[in-house]
Amino acid sequence: MAQRIKATAVEDFLRCQGHEFSEFEGGDWDPDVRVAQAGRRMVTVFWDGPGEADQLTAITTELREAGYHVVATQQDRSGRRRLEVTRP
16 A cells, blocks of 8 residues: 655655746646645646646656656546656
């Protein structure tokens, strides 16, 4: 079973890697990365803006190299791509 994980830990890691974070302004998200807690044992990472697939691929590589388990998924009905991040 996966270990507990906090969104703040993943966010801190991504900030150390030089990623900027998306902010909700004017009724929409600014382009950049966004992290959300998805339960005690999973964090979800989104990319807001153009180049979503390429950016998520690059973030997947960084997270895996740091020892995180990452699964790329997509919301139903051709929805948003996202990364489900856990700690093995």
